[in-house]
Amino acid sequence: MFYKETGQFKSRYKDELAAFPLFEDKIGIGILCVLTFLVIPMFGLPGLNYEFAMGAIMIPCMVFIIMTLGLNILLGFAGQISLGTGAFSGVGAYAFYKFITIFPDINIIIALVLSGLVSAVVGVIFGLPSLKIKGFYLIVATLAAQFFLTWAFIRVAWLYNYNASGAIEGPNKEMFGIIMIGPQSAGMTRYYFVLVTLIVLTWLASNVIRGRIGRSWMMIRDMDIAAELIGIRPLVAKLSAFAFSSFYIGIAGALMVFFWLGAAEAESFDINHSFLYLFMVIIGGLGSITGSYMGAIFVWVVPVLIKEIGKSVFGFDAFVMENFSTILLGAMIIIILILEPHGLARLWQITKQKLRLWPFPY
Amino acid sequence: MEILHMIFIAPFLDMVALPDLFFQGLWDGFVGGTLYALLALGFVLIFKASGVFNFSQPILMVLAALALVSFYEMGINPWISVALVLLLMYALAYGVERVILRNLVNQDGNILFMSTIGLTFVIIGAAQWIFGGVPRSMIHAELGFPVGSSEWPMFGGAVYFEHIDISAVVLASSLIAILAVFFSKTKIGRGLRAVADDHQAALSVGISLNQIWVIVWFVAGIVALVGGLFWGARSDVSFALQIIGLKALPVLIIGGFTSVPGAIIGGLIIGLGEKIFEIYWGPMMGGSVEGWFAYVIALVFLLFKPQGLFGEKIIERV
Numbered sequence: 001m002f003y004k005e006t007g008q009f010k011s012r013y014k015d016e017l018a019a020f021p022l023f024e025d026k027i028g029i030g031i032l033c034v035l036t037f038l039v040i041p042m043f044g045l046p047g048l049n050y051e052f053a054m055g056a057i058m059i060p061c062m063v064f065i066i067m068t069l070g071l072n073i074l075l076g077f078a079g080q081i082s083l084g085t086g087a088f089s090g091v092g093a094y095a096f097y098k099f100i101t102i103f104p105d106i107n108i109i110i111a112l113v114l115s116g117l118v119s120a121v122v123g124v125i126f127g128l129p130s131l132k133i134k135g136f137y138l139i140v141a142t143l144a145a146q147f148f149l150t151w152a153f154i155r156v157a158w159l160y161n162y163n164a165s166g167a168i169e170g171p172n173k174e175m176f177g178i179i180m181i182g183p184q185s186a187g188m189t190r191y192y193f194v195l196v197t198l199i200v201l202t203w204l205a206s207n208v209i210r211g212r213i214g215r216s217w218m219m220i221r222d223m224d225i226a227a228e229l230i231g232i233r234p235l236v237a238k239l240s241a242f243a244f245s246s247f248y249i250g251i252a253g254a255l256m257v258f259f260w261l262g263a264a265e266a267e268s269f270d271i272n273h274s275f276l277y278l279f280m281v282i283i284g285g286l287g288s289i290t291g292s293y294m295g296a297i298f299v300w301v302v303p304v305l306i307k308e309i310g311k312s313v314f315g316f317d318a319f320v321m322e323n324f325s326t327i328l329l330g331a332m333i334i335i336i337l338i339l340e341p342h343g344l345a346r347l348w349q350i351t352k353q354k355l356r357l358w359p360f361p362y
Numbered sequence: 363m364e365i366l367h368m369i370f371i372a373p374f375l376d377m378v379a380l381p382d383l384f385f386q387g388l389w390d391g392f393v394g395g396t397l398y399a400l401l402a403l404g405f406v407l408i409f410k411a412s413g414v415f416n417f418s419q420p421i422l423m424v425l426a427a428l429a430l431v432s433f434y435e436m437g438i439n440p441w442i443s444v445a446l447v448l449l450l451m452y453a454l455a456y457g458v459e460r461v462i463l464r465n466l467v468n469q470d471g472n473i474l475f476m477s478t479i480g481l482t483f484v485i486i487g488a489a490q491w492i493f494g495g496v497p498r499s500m501i502h503a504e505l506g507f508p509v510g511s512s513e514w515p516m517f518g519g520a521v522y523f524e525h526i527d528i529s530a531v532v533l534a535s536s537l538i539a540i541l542a543v544f545f546s547k548t549k550i551g552r553g554l555r556a557v558a559d560d561h562q563a564a565l566s567v568g569i570s571l572n573q574i575w576v577i578v579w580f581v582a583g584i585v586a587l588v589g590g591l592f593w594g595a596r597s598d599v600s601f602a603l604q605i606i607g608l609k610a611l612p613v614l615i616i617g618g619f620t621s622v623p624g625a626i627i628g629g630l631i632i633g634l635g636e637k638i639f640e641i642y643w644g645p646m647m648g649g650s651v652e653g654w655f656a657y658v659i660a661l662v663f664l665l666f667k668p669q670g671l672f673g674e675k676i677i678e679r680v
Contacts, residue, residue: 081472129661133668136415136475140615141664143608144657155648271605275479282476323491330483337477338465 003355019206036195041188054187055260057301062194063256064296068280069205069289070248075278076287077209078241079221080130084142085249085277087149090269092119092250093257094159097168101161108175112197112254119250120243122149127242131235134224146271153266169263181258190259197255201248206289208244217241218287249277279329283336285343294344303329373642382519387641388634393527395633397592400534401610402617402625403541404585410558410620411578412463413471417478420607421485422583426451427590427599428493431501440504444587451583452576459575467561467571486601495601500594502526507595530592537588541581542622550577558620605653612660618670627671632656 003024010016020026040058044050048057071085095115099106126145130138153159160168172182179185180193208214216237219227228234257264276299284295303325310321340346377384401419408416426447433443462477503509508525545551556564557574565571593603613632617624636655644651663670 129664133664135471136619137615137664137668139415139475140611140657140660143611144654144661147654147657151650151653155650275483278476278479320491323487326487326490327484328487330480330485330487333480333483334462334477337469337473337480338462341469341473 003352037192041191051187054191056304059187059191059194059260060256061297061300062198063252063260064277064280064300065293066198066201066248066255067252067277068284068292068296069201070245070252071277072281072284072287072289072292073205073209073217073248074241074245075281076285076291077214077221078217078238078245080127080238080241081135081139082142082245083139083271083274083278084126084145084149086269086271086273087146088119088123088246088249089253089256089273089277090149090153090266091122091246092116092253093264093269094153094168095119095250096254096258097161097170098159100171100173104173108173108180108193112251115254116247116251119253120247123242123246123249124239127239127246130238130242143271146274150266150270153269165265167263167265168257170258183262194255194259197251201251202289205248209289213237213240213244221287276329279333282333283343285345288343288345290348291343291345294348298344299329299332302332368646369643376642380519381517382521383641384638385516386521387637389521389523389527391634391637392630393531393596393633394637395630396531396534396538397589397629398610398613398633399626399629400538400585401589401607402613402629403538403622404582404589405610405614406617406620406622406625407541407545407554407585408578408582411554412557412575413474414463414478415471415475416582417475418482418485419582419586419610420604421482421489422451422454422586423590423593423607424599424601424603425454425485425489425590426583426587427500427594427603428489428498430587430591431498431594431599432493434501434504435498440501440506443501444505447587448584451587452580455576455579455583458579459572463575464572486604490601497598497600497602500591500599502591502595505591526592526595530595533588534592537585538626541585545622550574554578609656612656614670615660616663616670618672621670621672624670624672632659635659 003022005022008021008023010021015021020029040053045053045057067085067089071082074080074082092115095118096111099111099114100108103111122145126142129141133141154166157163157166160166163169170181170183172179172184174180178189180189209217216227216232217240219230219232220234220237220241224234227237253269257268261268280295280299281292282295283299284293285291306325306328307318307321310316310324311318316324336343401423404419404422405416408414408419429447429450430443433446434440438446458481462481463474466474466477507529511522511524513520513522545554553564553569553574554577556567556569557571561571564574589607590599590603593606597603597606609632610629613625613628615628616631617626617628636652636659639655640652
């Protein structure tokens with residue numbers, strides 16, 4: 001009743017191709033924009049401490065959505081399994097650090113795009129084996145990237161400017177007269193920066209996926225030999241998927257360290273993080289942008305909330321809650337795979353189907 | 363020139379100059395390789411029987427080792443602890459079959475693989491919760507394995523043989539041999555090959571898929587226990603063993619996913635290769651290259667022999 005395409009006539013082909021052809025979807029997006037741009041930065045999330053809501057939920061969620069978008073491009077749209085996500089995000093973070101320390105006057109946006117490009121180049125290099133191998137064999141190739149790069153983050157002291165601590169830390173740095181990153185930056189500034197980046201990248205991803213390149217990725221995913229026979233070049237399609245995905249992941253890594261954590265060591269990019277991002281993609285739904293949003297939010301927020309509730313309401317200690325949320329994460333994966341292998345995105349679609357008839361089904 | 367000399371000449375000169383050190387490296391690599399081979403065999407068996415790429419094999423090893431030590435610390439006789447761990451592994455195999463595999467029959471390989479990652483996390487959380495995350499030392503001495511080391515004079519120097527390493531090689535290679543015979547000569551082994559070939563055909567001639575899966579996962583548990591025992595004895599019993607266990611993956615790549623001899627030879631190549639590389643080329647790169655060198659060897663193999671040394675030829679049809 002409230003959500004239907006009946007009566008919404010399109011008179012131009014362009015309207016049919018719109019990202020949100022339905023009027024109700026436009027309203028929904030509008031509400032989301034008002035919430036994220038105005039309501040949440042002013043009031044925080046209901047029932048939560050403002051600092052906690054921004055620093056532990058909103059900013060990391062948005063960073064992880066970018067990360068999940070990146071991995072989803074590779075895994076969900078191009079069908080190439082990668083367990084090196086953590087390391088590629090590290091490449092982005094270390095590249096950003098090097099750019100802003102070597103060129104102290106560089107614009108943050110330019111540094112961010114450049115570090116994404118560095119990450120893309122590294123992604124392409126480690127994606128080269130995908131031309132010859134696929135499936136489980138590719139997992140080992142990406143594991144090589146994961147272990148080699150995290151080793152490099154520790155051993156190559158040049159990457160962290162020969163710090164004694166071995167950590168990369170965000171110096172105070174301004175853009176247009178406002179301190180954007182570093183210890184003195186305000187949470188609100190960082191929030192808006194990440195939010196805008198997220199919107200731009202989502203817009204880019206959805207258009208690329210709808211376009212020629214995105215279609216070639218999906219053809220490679222569905223059957224690479226058949227795709228090759230009808231004229232898709234696997235070299236271009238696979239490597240562009242690796243490049244695109246690593247670009248997103250690299251930007252997300254840089255945002256994670258400099259707009260959320262403030263400082264990071266090699267452990268922030270280890271294999272467990274790769275698994276975490278993989279979980280976000282699986283739970284959200286392979287090959288769906290909405291799914292990337294839902295997966296990242298769900299996988300990040302649920303354990304955080306459970307830990308908080310366990311600590312404050314039931315008084316469990318951190319150790320117990322940590323392990324409990326690890327078990328829960330694993331169990332969620334198994335349950336989702338058994339019940340709905342297409343993830344939360346598919347559940348959302350089913351809900352929308354039901355909403356067409358609700359509350360008067362035939 | 364200096365660098366080329368360092369990479370291509372100096373290490374070999376070192377090898378010739380100090381043959382006892384070289385031999386020591388070979389021996390260490392050989393021990394590691396045998397244990398990698400054993401773990402890789404755990405992967406191969408499950409992959410052959412159910413088409414599941416079992417990512418939880420490394421964490422099974424950690425679980426087995428942790429449980430063994432914890433049972434012993436509770437004051438249980440070491441051998442009874444071993445029996446208890448075996449029981450735990452059987453229960454786990456049964457549970458995995460009941461809860462996960464049975465519900466995912468006929469699903470795509472990727473989905474099964476991801477479900478084992480989920481299983482990995484469940485085991486990590488549970489094991490940390492129950493047994494604690496503090497590194498502990500293995501109880502191999504209490505189990506009656508010889509400790510200490512003997513020194514054999516050789517090439518003007520001496521080579522040290524840790525006794526536990528010798529037992530590791532003996533036990534692991536005999537377990538590999540037993541498994542190879544078990545899966546090629548016995549009735550269960552034939553059933554397993556039938557299941558691997560075609561689920562439906564196997565079911566139609568009266569082979570119980572579920573039973574085969576429980577057996578296979580239990581065998582993987584036994585392999586994990588032996589692997590955990592010896593890796594635990596060589597370092598500490600901690601969750602870091604998982605990273606070691608993951609190195610069975612490059613072994614699989616080299617040997618081929620479905621081949622038992624491949625797993626053995628692949629294990630030895632990885633074990634020897636990474637040890638020698640660590641000793642002679644590691645220092646100039648900053649050390650600790652063992653963490654990734656195995657994967658690089660596997661990558662090189664992949665470029666030339668994508669199906670592994672003994673893997674089945676990959677035939678693709680549209």
